[in-house]
Every structure is written in C-alpha cells, then in structure tokens.
Amino acid sequence: YLKKNDIFIDIGANIGTTTLEASKKIGINGKIFSFEPTPKIFKFLQGNILLNKCKNVELFNFALGSKSTHIYFSDIYTDESNSVQQNNIGIKVKMKTLDEIIPNEININLIKIDVVGYEKFVFIGATKILENTSCIHLPAIAKLYKKYNYDYKEIFDLLKQQKFSMCAVFTPNILTVLPDDFEPKIGDYIAIKNIDEFLERTNYKLSH
Numbered sequence: 001y002l003k004k005n006d007i008f009i010d011i012g013a014n015i016g017t018t019t020l021e022a023s024k025k026i027g028i029n030g031k032i033f034s035f036e037p038t039p040k041i042f043k044f045l046q047g048n049i050l051l052n053k054c055k056n057v058e059l060f061n062f063a064l065g066s067k068s069t070h071i072y073f074s075d076i077y078t079d080e081s082n083s084v085q086q087n088n089i090g091i092k093v094k095m096k097t098l099d100e101i102i103p104n105e106i107n108i109n110l111i112k113i114d115v116v117g118y119e120k121f122v123f124i125g126a127t128k129i130l131e132n133t134s135c136i137h138l139p140a141i142a143k144l145y146k147k148y149n150y151d152y153k154e155i156f157d158l159l160k161q162q163k164f165s166m167c168a169v170f171t172p173n174i175l176t177v178l179p180d181d182f183e184p185k186i187g188d189y190i191a192i193k194n195i196d197e198f199l200e201r202t203n204y205k206l207s208h
Contacts, residue, residue, distance in 0.1 A: 001109075001110055001135065001198070001201050001202050002022055002025040002026055002030075002109065002110060003025070003026070003109075003201065004025075004026060004027045004029070004030065005026060005027060005029045005030050006025070006026045006030050006109040006110065007026075007030065007031045007032075007033075007106060007107065007108050007109050008022045008026060008030070008031070008032045008033075008108075008109060008110050008111075008112070009032070009033045009034075009035075009098070009102070009108055009110070009111040009112070009129075010022065010032060010033070010034040010035065010112050011035050011064055011098075011111065011112065011113040011114070011115060011122060012035065012036070012112075012113060012114040012115045012116070013034040013035055013036040013045055013059075014036060014041055014045070015041060015044040015045055015048055016034065016036075016044070016045045016048040016049060018112055019032055019034045019045070019049070019054075019057060020048060020049075020052055020054065022110075022112075023052070023054040023056055023057055026056060027056070028055055028056055029056075030056050031056055031058070032054075032056055032057040032058065033058050033060065033101070033102060034049075034057055034058065034059050034060065035059075035060045035062070035063075035064055036059070036060075036061065037061065037062055037063035037093045037095075038093075039061065039093075042059070042061040045059060046059060060101065062093060062094040062095060062096055063093055063094070063095040063096075063115075063118075064095065064096060064097065064098055064101075064115070064122045064125060064126075065095045065096075065097065065118065065121040065122060065124075065125055066097065066121040066122075066124040066125045067095070067097060067125065068095065068096050068097060068100065069095050070092055070093065070094055070095065096125075097125030097126065098122065098125055098126035098129050099125060099126055099127065099128045099129055102129050104128040104129065104132070105132070106132065107132050107133075107134070108129060108132055108133040108134065109133075109134050109135065110133075110134065110135045110136070110137065111133055111135070111136045111137070112136075112137045112138075113136065113137070113138050114138070114139055116144055117141065117144030117145050117146075117147050117148055118148060119138055119139075119145075119155055120145070120148070120150050120154055120155050120158065121148070123155065123158050123159070124158070127162070130159075130162045130164075131162065133193070134192070134193050134194065134197065135190065135191065135192050135193065135198060136159065136164065136190065136191040137188060137189075137190055138155070138188070138189055138190075138191065139186075139187070139188050139189070140152045140155070140184035140185075140186070140187065140188075140189050141186050142184075142186075152183075152184050159191045163193055164191035164192060164193055165177055165178075165191070165192050165193075165195060166178045166182070166189060166190075166191055167189065167190045167191070167192050167195075167198075168184075168187070168188070168189050168190065169188075169190070169204070170207075171207070173202075173203070173204050173205065174204060174205055174206075174207050175190075175195070175198065175199065175202075175204045175205070175206050175207065176207045177195065177206070177207075
C-alpha cells in the first residue's frame, strides 16, 4: 500500500519491524511517526532505527489514549502482550493523544495500530487526525476488548462515523467490503476512506 513520500503512523511499534519496512517503502522524503510505550522495548526500537540509518522516522516513548495522563503498563517478558492496566500494577508511563502530537493539517496515508485491545481509546484521542487519514490497518480480537468493557462494534461504528469503510482481505489480493452486520473473528481488518485509491495503490481486486 505504501508509496514514496507517504506519511505513516505506527502505533504499538514494538521493536520496529513494521516501521523499518515502511521506512524503506516511503523513502527519505516520507515521514513515519512511531509509538512504543514500554521503555525496555523502546530502547530496542531506537537501536534498530539507528542501526538501519532511518532518517525518516520520529520515535515516541509513551502510550496513546483518549486523554493526557499517566497510566500503568504491564512489563511481562513476552513483550508483544504488554498492555494498559486498569489497576496500579506494572510500570508507570506517560499517555498522550494522537491529536496533540501529530499536526492536524498533515494528510496521513496509513495508520497501523496494534495496542492489545486499547484501540477504541486511541481513536477517541485521534478524531482530528482521523479526518485526514486515508487508511487504517487494525486487529479485532473480542476477548481483548472485553478487558476494557467494550466490543468491536464500538470501534467499527467510530470509524464509520469518520467516513471509513470497513474491509478485510480473506483471499490474497482480493478486498472485501464488510456488511454492516459483519461480526469479526480474530484477524486483521482495514478501514478505508477511498476504495478506488486503495485498489489502485495495491493492485488488489474488489470481491463481488
């Protein structure tokens, strides 16, 4: 999907696997905003960006949510499973909103988000950014949303209000626009503002 000179946001960057790949795709005149809240993992992310000499990446070592505050974040060994905690267990980290970090006038080509069930609150704190975002890649895992007392429909509805169409790729290179009554199983989904632009960028076909 990504092309030269694009702007990409990586929310839940971990050690930077997706950020590094995106950095190559968008080139030196593109821009990446990459977020990772866990201090230990953030150091690996920093190291990987330096090692690969990425000049188009800006790194942020805090969590994203619906407001600016401090929260507790788990710090378990399997770092890809760490998440925002609702009790005072774990490490205390700063939380900000995407709207206060990213200039609101910037057009965002793609957001990748994977925050282990906290997606709804990140989107609530990004209403201005979402107005200027073309495409979002997100997971939908029901049991992770339950931890924060909501379900997938709240995320899908929030994105639809921002004029996204909810889509998925069930067959390689075939884009499926999801019906309103679709209930996601565990998997990855794509929110798209302009279906034709997505198809042109990816050379995917639309399912019928």
